[in-house]
Amino acid sequence: MNILFINQYFPPDGAPTGLMLERVANELVEQGHEVTILCAKGGYTGTGRKGPGEGANGLEEQKFRVVRIGGTGLGRRTFLGKMADYACFYFGVALNLAFIRPKPDRIVGLTTPPYLSILARFFSKIRGGDHAHWVMDLYPDVMVAHGMLKQSGIPVRFLNTLARWGFGGRRSKMVLTLGPDMEERTARHLSSSIPRQWVPLWGTSETSDGAAKNKAVQESPKKAPEDETVVLMYSGNMGLGHRFGEFLEVAANAGPQFQWKFHGGGKRRVEVERFLKVHPEAPVTLGDYVPREELSAHLAAADVHLASLDPVWDGTMVPSKLQGIFAIGRPVIFVGSEDCAMGSWIRESNGGWVVPPEDLESLEKALHESLIVKNREEKGRNARKYAERHFQAKRNAARIARYLSQS
Numbered sequence: 001m002n003i004l005f006i007n008q009y010f011p012p013d014g015a016p017t018g019l020m021l022e023r024v025a026n027e028l029v030e031q032g033h034e035v036t037i038l039c040a041k042g043g044y045t046g047t048g049r050k051g052p053g054e055g056a057n058g059l060e061e062q063k064f065r066v067v068r069i070g071g072t073g074l075g076r077r078t079f080l081g082k083m084a085d086y087a088c089f090y091f092g093v094a095l096n097l098a099f100i101r102p103k104p105d106r107i108v109g110l111t112t113p114p115y116l117s118i119l120a121r122f123f124s125k126i127r128g129g130d131h132a133h134w135v136m137d138l139y140p141d142v143m144v145a146h147g148m149l150k151q152s153g154i155p156v157r158f159l160n161t162l163a164r165w166g167f168g169g170r171r172s173k174m175v176l177t178l179g180p181d182m183e184e185r186t187a188r189h190l191s192s193s194i195p196r197q198w199v200p201l202w203g204t205s206e207t208s209d210g211a212a213k214n215k216a217v218q219e220s221p222k223k224a225p226e227d228e229t230v231v232l233m234y235s236g237n238m239g240l241g242h243r244f245g246e247f248l249e250v251a252a253n254a255g256p257q258f259q260w261k262f263h264g265g266g267k268r269r270v271e272v273e274r275f276l277k278v279h280p281e282a283p284v285t286l287g288d289y290v291p292r293e294e295l296s297a298h299l300a301a302a303d304v305h306l307a308s309l310d311p312v313w314d315g316t317m318v319p320s321k322l323q324g325i326f327a328i329g330r331p332v333i334f335v336g337s338e339d340c341a342m343g344s345w346i347r348e349s350n351g352g353w354v355v356p357p358e359d360l361e362s363l364e365k366a367l368h369e370s371l372i373v374k375n376r377e378e379k380g381r382n383a384r385k386y387a388e389r390h391f392q393a394k395r396n397a398a399r400i401a402r403y404l405s406q407s
Helices: 014-029 078-099 116-126 141-148 152-166 179-190 243-251 267-278 292-300 321-327 341-349 360-370 373-390 394-407
Strands: 002-006 033-038 063-071 106-109 130-134 172-177 196-200 232-236 260-265 284-287 304-308 332-335 351-353
Touching: 002 014, 002 116, 002 152, 014 394, 063 078, 078 106, 078 116, 078 260, 106 116, 106 243, 106 394, 116 130, 116 152, 130 394, 152 179, 152 341, 172 179, 179 196, 179 341, 196 321, 232 243, 232 292, 232 321, 232 360, 243 260, 243 267, 243 304, 243 360, 260 267, 292 321, 304 321, 321 332, 321 360, 321 373, 332 341, 332 360, 341 351, 341 373, 351 360
Parallel strands: 002 033, 002 106, 033 063, 106 130, 130 172, 172 196, 232 260, 232 304, 260 284, 304 332, 332 351
Antiparallel strands: none
16 A cells, blocks of 8 residues: 655654654555655754755655655744744645655545644545544644633634544544543544544653663662652653643652752743742752653653643643653653543553642652652552553554554
8 A cells, every 4th residue: 555644743853743653654664555754844843954865856765755845944933933834834735645646545644733634635535545544633622722712612613623524534544543532532523434543652762662772771760768869850841731830839848858850841841940930949950852862861860750731631632751751660640630541551550640630739648659669669660561561662553554554
């Protein structure tokens, strides 16, 4: 089968959606399919990097073909810049889908930018193929959770109709999501005749293949005296769907037995910056994203990891942060709903603690339990075992490839 994917980001850009897509594309090639990727030239941050061997025609010599679409390259720093990039990308995708050779048997749309499903469905009919969808962010639900739109408003009803149309039709072969809560929420946009399935993602470090290659990761969490400082780390996207208020409020008075480290970027990073200005004496540090090649050792430097998701975002996205943490065998303190994908995986694995939003008493209790080395080691082992069973990169990418290529 000749399968064409559409996603704005693709390596060497470091956006997680592109990294996951690259893995699946390789699996499809190994399964005997031909694969083409339509993506943007500009990077996740508007750097406009090119891939190795990319020529002026936008093609890369790899196991699969990569067609990079030019645009404004303004990146994500401003709303207008992002909209300009989206518009250029939509136009370039439409142009390529209309004329690209050979004709794709299947067009698979991801969800960056939103509503690529519409282009996938429309041009699959024009070119005589079919379409499938790999949902990373669910629209318009994300926009409602963001507060951009009201659930009962006319714009949401219109966008719901667009979503249903894009996913639908007799040529729709599969809608794939990232977790049980996302599958349930996506089903609202689907007719009962459309096949759907969910497969979790995996961490983007080398440990996601099941065998830790980094010496720091191979070792168990350090066996320290009970009074040694415990390193708590939040690493990754600090987007609008995440919560930091609970962590920061407790950090202000948690005492010297904890060291809080925040790494990453996003709209909510400013909350940590403001906290540090008001509480310069707090044992809290703030750093940037860590390069992918250093990620395993970086994650392994923490005793306990922090994660969060505001319940209004449940099912609209499933962050892949947990998979990377579990892969290196560290426990997690998660602030969010116990019924969302992350919460249910932590409870099922006993690989950490799930704390309801705004429940500072439960958060303090989890922190107190994390001071005990035995607790951390046990939950870390549970986390690693769960990752090996459920978040293994090779296995999950192969499953996704099979679902997206099924007849």
